[in-house]
Amino acid sequence: MxxxxxxxxxxxxxxxxxxxxxxxxxxxxxxxxxxxxxxxxxxxxxxxxxxxxxxxxxxxxxxxxxxxxxxxxxxxxxxxxxxxxxxxxxxxxxxxxxxxxxxxxxxxxxxxxxxxxxxxxxxxxxxxxxxxxxxxxxxxxxxxxxxxxxxxxxxxxxxxxxxxxxxxxxLPHADLVAGMAEVVKCGFIADPRILELIEADPTAALDVDGPVLRELVERAVQVKADVVSQDLRESSLREILNYGHTFGHAIEQVEQYSWRHGEAVAVGMVYVAELAHAAGLLPADDVVRHRRVLTSLGLPTSYAGGRWEDLLAAMRRDKKTRGSLLRFVALEGVGRPTRLEGPADALLQGAYAAISEHVS
Structure with a gap:
């Protein structure tokens, strides 16, 4: 059977x-x-x-x-x-x-x-x-x-x-890799075991015939199901599923959707991790972990577009924005999502500089 x-x-x-x-x-x-x-x-x-x-x-x-x-x-x-x-x-x-x-x-x-x-x-x-x-x-x-x-x-x-x-x-390998960004997201916001499985063997995580990918899919769906069942209409808790998406969606729009969604979200997670660290929320080791896990899967962690003003304008149209107040899903640690509201311009630009500096 x-x-x-x-x-x-x-x-x-x-x-x-x-x-x-x-x-x-x-x-x-x-x-x-x-x-x-x-x-x-x-x-x-x-x-x-x-x-x-x-x-x-x-x-x-x-x-x-x-x-x-x-x-x-x-x-x-x-x-x-x-x-x-x-x-x-x-x-x-x-x-x-x-x-x-x-x-x-x-x-x-x-x-x-x-x-x-x-x-x-x-x-x-x-x-x-x-x-x-x-x-x-x-x-x-x-x-x-x-x-x-x-x-x-x-x-x-x-x-x-x-x-x-x-x-x-x-599925083309590039699309499989891009899809893993949403799996990683679930690991950072709710299920650290997802990150551990990837860190133990990134190759196995991408093996479509192996048990690791199956478990990753099941765990990621369970995270989403648990959150959605508590907040169908995204009034509060469900916003955590948008981790990395505010900056990620901005990249997609600025790049006219030439980036895969998962690729943009991967960079978006690193951006908001840098932002949370600059705001005193997230330890530096967890920022490093973002880059390490995503890179091990072949996902991008930096952006060299030089389009800060365009990206900022796109983020201000994000669904989580309230009035002129930018709101981000951020982390205080792995599995500890929170909201970061109205970060100073210096912090926003500093996080952008951090992901730009890592471009090889």
Missing amino acids: TQTHTISVGGAYDVVIGDGVWDRLVELIGDQAQRVLLVHPPTLPTYAESVRETLTAAGYDVVVAPVPDAERAKTAEVAAGLWQVLGQHGFTRTDAVVGLGGGATTDLAGFVAASWLRGVPVVQVPTTLLGMVDAAVGGKTGINTAEGKNLVGAFHPPVGVLADLSTLRT
Whole structure:
């Protein structure tokens, strides 16, 4: 029997992790739906056809909707195109959406499901490490605008998440590495065992057929599930899941999304670690540990763009900002997240200088 691991998200829905878990898709969609919109990037035609065949055999009218790859999918224009498809095919509130792909695809599919008829069921089927441990879990959906990332969105929990680890075997190595940033994040904010596993053998952590990566995925999903179940709408605790994202999202926007999300978040974690250290919160050894763990996986820890004013402007549009007050998720130690509000400009620029000085 195929080994699977099921994690409940506050009793509202399950994340099923393992090989061959897509056979539960029909069960999750249920017998009230007649139509299913299958949203996927053009890079996954084989997976999309397999899911289409499964759903068609179960009696659903499947509408296949390819969307642009990565962040190019997360636009109002793409979302509007999917709304048009839903309308043309007469989708009702009992019909469903399936998001098959990486984090950008699941973000888009979730947002379209949340906004169509004020909410239809969505099943998330992440095929990347980033999608499995972060984007597809938690019910946060969204699209980007010219002013920033994920500024338009909705909270819309899925009816289930199916994380088939076998899809990681075909994932480009660079995307696998980038996805590890979100795993590392979970280690720093809540589960130090994640960091210990990576430090013990970084190569094993990236072995898609080995037990270490499986455990890392399970631990990262558990961290997110525990946090989300206590704070669905990010009113307080859930903000800790944005560790490294304030500066990371700024890099993505300034670089016009040419950076992978995980790469930007990795640098963002080092930035906020330097900031927390300068503010007297985080010991120097923990800053060093950030760089060591991320570097061991092949993730970047510095930024040489020379775009401070642009980055600062982007951070001021971050969702955690209140008025003109910049707010960061920071650490007082491993597993001890806190908030750093309104740091002085000198501290902000000093942290930027610290990550710039390490550029080789």
